[in-house]
Amino acid sequence: MRLPCPICGPRDSREFIYRGTALDRPAPDAGTEAWEEYLHLRDNPAGPIREFWYHHAGCTAWIEVTRNTATHEISDAVLAGGEGAA
Amino acid sequence: MRVKDRGRIDRESRIAFTFDGARYEGHPGDTLASALLANDVRMVGRSFKYHRPRGILTAGSAEPNALVTVGRGAEASPNERATMVELAEGLAVTSQNRWPSLGFDVLSVNDMAARFLGSGFYYKTFMWPRSFWEKVYEPAIRRAAGLGALSGQHDPADTEKGFLFCDLLVIGAGPAGLMAALVAGEAGADVILADEGFAPGGQLTGEVEDIAGQPAHAWAESTWAKLNAMPNVRCMSRTTVTGAYDQGTFGALERFPEGRGPRECFWRIAAKRSVLAAGALERAIAFRNNDRPGIMTAGAVRAYLNRWGVSSGRAVTVFANNDDAHRTARDLVAAGVSVAAVLDSRHDAPKSPDFEVIRGAQVCNTAGRKRLESVTYRTSKGEQSLMTDCLAISGGWNPAVHLTCHMNSRPVWRDDLLAFVPAPGAVPGLIPAGACNGVFATAACLADGASAAKTALRELGMTSPDVDLPDAGADAGRISPLWAVPGKGRSWLDFQNDVTVKDVKQAAQENFQSVEHMKRYTTQGMATDQGKMSNVTALAVLADATGRAIPETGTTTFRPPFSPVSIAAMGAGGRGQSFAPQRFMTSHAATVERGAPMIEAGLWYRPTYFPAPGETHWRQACDREVRYVRNAVGVADVSTLGKIDIQGPGAAALLDFVYTGLFSSLKEGRVRYGLMLREDGHVMDDGTTARLGENHYLMTTTTAAAGEVMRHLDFAKQVLRRDLDVATISVTEQWAQFAVAGPKSRDLLEDLLGTSLGGWPFMSCGPVKVGGVDGRLFRISFSGEQGWEIAVPARFGASLFDALVAKAEAIDGGMYGMEALNVLRIEKGFLTHAELHGRTTAFDLGMGRMISAKKDCIGKVMAARPGLVANSRAQLVGLKPVGEVQQLVSGAHLFREGARISPENDQGYVTSVCYSPTLGHMIGLAFLERGPDRMGDRIRMVDRTKDIETLCEVVSPVFFDPDGGRARA
Amino acid sequence: MRFSAARILKEGLTGNRGWRPHWRSPEPKPDYDIIIVGGGGHGLATAYYLARTHGLTNIAVLEKGYLGGGNVGRNTTIVRANYAMPGNTEFYSHSLKLWEGLEQDLNYNVMHSQRGVINLFHSDGQRDYAVRRANAMLIQGDDAIILDRDGVRRMLPYLDHDNARFPIYGGLYHPRGGTARHDAVAWGFARGADMRGVDLIQNCEVTGIDIEHGRVTGVQTTRGPIRAKKIGLAAAGRSSQVAAMAGLRLPIESNILQAFVTEGLKPVIDNVVTFGMGHFYISQSDKGGLVFGGDLDYYASYAARGNLPAAEHVMEAGMALMPMIGKAKVLRSWGGIVDMTPDGSPIIDKAPVDGLYLNCGWCYGGFKATPGSGHTFAHLIATDTPHEAAAGLRLDRFASGIGLMDEEGTGSQHNLH
């Protein structure tokens, strides 16, 4: 598998570490249910998902990849922090 | 035997080799298979289950029968396909799966008992008595099973791996592949052309036909040479592309049978586009006793003749359902080999003036145990026999669709071709061309290859050159279906695994009607060829048995690798110390010189203890080193701890966010202990963090978690707290850092630094000059004694270590290792990964109050889940033996006195133990249910692995100097 | 038809014409008491024990593909009960006891081979945890032996004892652990369930779960609607999709776990060996193939195939641990879709919909659980109370934090196992 790092370009997946579904962290007072959703419950679709990868052996950016879990096709990859690559 | 004026071997040179001890000769250009056939060796192996005599079936990588062991001793490589082994001087080859010899094999009795050994027989018996499975049945089955043997010695093979990149990967150097590479090469694309053989041309290497007015093999060779001369084309012979993976990644195995250097290289190829030109594999026909030595595929008989100048028999018979196989008879007759007849199942088969064609004929039996003697065939006129020592069979050709299945695509059936072809878009970016795409005539293959390359170039945004297609044969031949000849007896499908038509029918009868069920029940297609020779035929038999058409019966799938790959090749670099990087401290050489046994700490090596003259046991050294620290001064290299430099206006806020405690309130020049949680509320790591400046902190992590913490900080700052302006970078490697601990530590350092340290309180830090070098000093303690850590740029580490040790030894101290370090910290109840084992919470560790109520931090919300703060949880305590037995054991469990030893009564476990030379007895840290409420209680420590039971008192985990006065002194 | 040596003899002598289907291929009935979604090992075992232990036979197992086509046919065949965490310890202990009588119970030889499992450790810290784990096993009543260096060297002389990057300190030996013929386990349970009247329905994909007034009433399938009073989900890697049909989100991410097999070789590895530092485990099948695997590919996937980095890492670890396997050749690699929970341990529990029951989250350890899972899930479905051996496998443990079972100590959030 090769991931299109928005900074480094396409790289072998062995340079990356996976974190899983990209979700927004709830506010501390968002309540038990929101936190349960964030930490544990997943749609886990057989299809496109957005997920976090860490380019640990490259630029050390966290990136957000849109990847199809059924085919491994990758349709998008952006910096997890949004804009501002350097 | 060799035939005159045929083949492209070097007859002038001879190569000697042995097979089962007998000496033979062959020539450069031979494979082991061609050389054996040239020497008239027919029987080369025994089948898996029935131990039937077997000869060479094919001339390629799908060979299921001719598996041999090549080499001796630790170099012996089992299950090598004789058809793929290049002949080399002194090659020592032995047959397999027979005892005592290939000619006389005791287990050939299995063949006699075949009627009792049909599909799945083992699922139905061997169940009584129960204990007999492991003791009797299974050992017998295991001994009988398997083909070749591993030597049992460490594999001495030198192997390597590598990465390649290209615009276009062309897989296979037959007509389609060569043409594709030529077009792409001339377009200036970056091309890799890989072929599994050692001569280019694929199927052309064994055929008599012309391309561009020259012999096809000569065209292939000259085209290959032309490509090889292009700087933008990498031609790789002896290279099997083994698997197709995501985003254009391929695995490929390159072999280097000759010369020095590694023998195999496993390549990972990243290709923007690829052309699959893997050709096609000829299939057999199932009929009674179709497995005898001397029965071969028609294409193989032709290849042995045309490429290697070997006649596979004295009187050859051809049995086929297609035109293509007639070329075998044609070529044999032209070479002067006798052709007994061509038996063609079709009533409209073409006739030939050169050999007899018997139309509408089907072979229904054969004779000859160790080599074929005769065949019996059936026509409308009845059954007749022919004396023949070689039967060339062809049931048609299966496109080599294998790689197109590696990403889950299923091939599609084409009734006109009687074959499966790749589904469109099977592998993103991969374009099948030529025979693997169901295009069989040579001219069409050339055109298909060129067209595939043009498609790839267009997709890559490159311009295709004008390339003329060379003239070539345009006849693809006709075929009519014939899968299995009906009749009694056993007709083989999977030759190696001994799966017959009857087995497939029985499987269907027992309702194993799904292809996958049939395959798994009969083991069809699970041999070393992975069904390349037999799957389609078996599918046709299953379709027939279940009254379904082939496409609705299904397809089997193919998975990587395309052909077998040694573990040594894919695992190259894993041997010995190469398995993972080694990390050495700057004090390593000095430490090893002192005789310290080193242990692995993550990737690092650290000293366990430093033996002194006269000491006979590690405990003596450990006790001595503990006393250095408690009574004088000890020195230890602590450079392995992770160190992260954190700078920027957002530094304090980042630390507040990742630690449970507050760090924004830490004063400059001071150090604070921090506890870091995962978002799930469990403790992830701990360490001290120093504030070096207003916007500048230095965090330390445990040795093992340094990388994980760095990633965690990056996640926090890049994803969760993008509002913060903060930079982080590891400085673990920049600084060599040494702990100097003990009542005399200040004396040592003042002497070393030539300055007073009176103004440095506990948990302070700051810059110092160390012999003129800019260093850092931290007053922190992991021993409970007055302690310091002194850091200098790593290039001075070795030098500083030597200086520290010399000074320590001059004042009755010295170096201490991990054992002493562990004792010192257990005596103080300090934690390591034994306690921070990933399942513990701040609450469990008695640090619940360290989670600041004033702010959010990672893990705070989930740490408050009821289950994570329940008083019934096992919590940190100290243990002190109070009975006759004084032994404590890490990993032992805890029970109330008098309670039965059962899971319900299990109350906790011991994490760390040591003998405390300071206290004069063993001490331990443990997690005990409601531990903090049970101080002074008695508890039973039980280790059932060594049958040790120790009565303990539950005590505070801080065994020594509970008010911490010594560290602050 | 009862299987025996005598039956094989009789059939052999009469042309093997009398063999009958191991199971029927019935048309689905409109109505069942219980529907099990998923005809893999766990689903088939559940149906079997519902019939055998609870006498319930108006049951259908719905399988979208072919029986045993999921992870029960794709694993590395290891059977063991060597867990440290309460919840897991008693469950796998229960499962191993069922294995020990399984063949006679099923009248099907699943080739359960108690050849011993050895988990190697490579540091003092790993040894301490192995001792803790061994004690948990022994206290549970299972078997465990801590081997020192010499003990491992005697048992496994072929390991690289002298030049390993991570030297072998010893091993946790579990003599009753071993392997079984994976497909046969599915087929044995299928045949046993079928014989007791359970309808095994293949090529029948569930496309919807009908719920009325908070209670399940049946399923929609590619072969039409089927009513049921109770529905048990045993869909392994596909659990999230099936549960979504009932409006549930599960604490599961589906990942890929690859496995590998070599060509048949004469006996050379007699036990199951696990490398504690390199994510590698291996055994040799009765056919002679070396069957081995390692860590997950580490990304969400339903593709049932992996990529090279994970495969190479497994082979490198194999070469590091036992260089004698270098000349063995890999014939086939494949991937299973594993249903990973945050803490790496499974779930057998009632769903928050009446009549719906969950059996999922088996991560990379479902095969050994097959009889235990079927037995305890059947108990839950039949009695509406959890079986005592599976009482710890609760769905709500993530929300509550009570009884998390993080065997590896890597955390109880996703993608850490």
Next chain:
Amino acid sequence: MLDLTAKTPCDGLLPVSHGPFTLTEIVPKALTSIAPFKGQAGAVSDTLQSAHGITLPSIGGATGNGSVQAIWFGQGQYLLTGPAPDGLDGIAAVTDQTDAWATVRLDGHEAAEVLARLVPVDMRPAMFPDGTSVRTLLGHMTVSITREGEGYRIMAFRSMAVTLVHEIAGAMEAVAQRL
């Protein structure tokens, strides 16, 4: 008076040569990581330009040569070789990395073939020309590789110097044996 002596990371390990390939140690005078604070990259570049005559390189690039060089070193991070930078207080995080890295240089015709055994990035001269720099893997180590003239400058963690040399030298030998 204490007199500390310095040791280089590859002390006693290099040089090594096999066939046409040589591997030598480079000991930079100073290595400094520079991470501009938010919105300050331009100011940092200007400061470097006026103080040292080089600008910040773009992603995957290198600027300067000889005595002063800056390479791209990761997201928002640069590594300055040569002088310790002045004038970056408040606009960038500046960290001394002089002792953190083992730096080696690989030379020899077709040295890219050596790196092809180790590095999952295309190192062929045409694809990785002079003035380019990557962060990637070499074996199982994270490294920085910069093309410098005909050679490659490779940096790995100092503590991994033994493995770095072992891996590269092994690949040099394997490739050289076949030439």
